[in-house]
Amino acid sequence: MTLLGLVGVGRIGAFHARTLHGLPDVEVVVADVQSGRAEELAATLGTRWAPDIGSLLRTDLDALVVATSTGSHAELIERGVAAGIPVFCEKPVAENSAKTLEVIKSVDKYGGRVQIGFQRRFDAGYVAARAEVRAGALGRVHTLRAQTCDPVPPPAGYIATSGGIFRDCSVHDFDAIRWVTGREVASVFASGSDRGAPFFAEFGDADTAAAVLRLEDDALATVTATRYHGAGYAVTLDVAGTQGSIGAGYDDGLPVRPVGVPGPDPDPDLNPHTDSGGGSGAAWPKGPAYAGFMDRFHQAYIDELQAFVCFAEGRIENPCPVGDALEALYVAEACDVSRAENRPVTIAEVRR
Structure with missing residues (x-):
């Protein structure tokens, strides 16, 4: 069983949580700055929730999914790789290229594995065009x-x-x-x-x-x-x-x-x-x-998260490294x- 933490349960985060919850051999724990939203979603899905990101990262996670607002992406990526777990993060990595480079340095420092969410790479038309x-x-x-x-x-x-x-x-x-x-x-x-x-x-x-x-x-x-x-x-x-x-x-x-x-x-x-x-x-x-x-991009988002689970488990190469986002x-x-x-x-x- 792969245990994934997900932080940020707005529209896209809640969708990701449902996708992950529906995958075989995957368990998801959700968190949000508004802990009530995380608790409510967890009750709907029948899964666990954490009151904050610190508690979430202490849950012995196998991987982390970041679906929060842009301003928090850099910090959450860095906290995830520092904890030694693979991270999926919606684009962008950070507000600008200077901050993105700082994140890349942190990822490299910890030998981190980070996949960025450019879902068109999983859309059937774009895949066929490539x-x-x-x-x-x-x-x-x-x-x-x-x-x-x-x-x-x-x-x-x-x-x-x-x-x-x-x-x-x-x-x-x-x-x-x-x-x-x-x-x-x-x-x-x-x-x-x-x-x-x-x-x-x-x-x-x-x-x-x-x-x-x-x-x-x-x-x-x-x-x-x-x-x-x-x-x-x-x-x-x-x-x-x-x-x-x-x-x-x-x-x-x-x-x-x-x-x-x-x-x-x-x-x-x-x-x-x-x-x-x-x-x-x-x-x-x-x-x-x-x-x-x-x-x-409904199906592309699903395929993207399925690919992240495979990446986190070491079964495939990174479909979208941080350097590509930069x-x-x-x-x-x-x-x-x-x-x-x-x-x-x-x-x-x-x-x-």
Whole structure:
């Protein structure tokens, strides 16, 4: 039996706790700064809870899962590796690259084993895209197009501490591009706009952003993000090469409305996301549109935690080391500089 501690039982933490509780030969103990929340979740699951992180780490754990707010990630990772146990932590490792490097030094000092939560590495579409690219099925990859679109913006309090749209949102695309292609990002040119709620500008953030990435082999990638995609939550990745082109994320939950497609009018009751006028519209996507990231990546989150258990037990290599999270963060920080100064920025400029 593998005993896992989980700290942080908000939305994603509670989901992780249920996932871990449902795995064979796994027992989970939960904790939260609001001990009542941990006690309530434990009662629902029929598992144990600890009143604080200190008590949790004294429970003879085999591994630790961190699903707290960003500001506590670094400390909890360091406490976990100091206790000699593998740690899974939701991204980011820390608020910035300087602090992330400090965490990496602590991980190295203790010989720690830390997996960071970039769940797209476990999504079926991204996994298949990586396999095709790595096998050379597309020939020379020259263009990638990635998007992450939230249907509605988070509250102002979240934006105040999120680190900005590139670090909070597009960083997943930056990691996915590196992971799928096996190439590093050499430089970026980024921009953003603020036409939504005033708190975006108040906190120096953008509600819509775009970046052009030049990879080390001169392939180009575009990454776009917005907090105002009212049709639903949309995440896709297109990869084009000299011999083929593929796309990840194009399933029936994608909030897109095809127009100008020849064919019979679809039944709007069955397919509300497809144009039903003028004899146009294909029967795809059938919908309903994804409401958020928990819908879109539901299975990926489960597979990610299953992989962590295997990693913690020493059965697989680390699916997402801390160093990979740092590289994606460098790209995000370069985008912040580029947006602020309206110029191309190399990753070497922000690398520490």
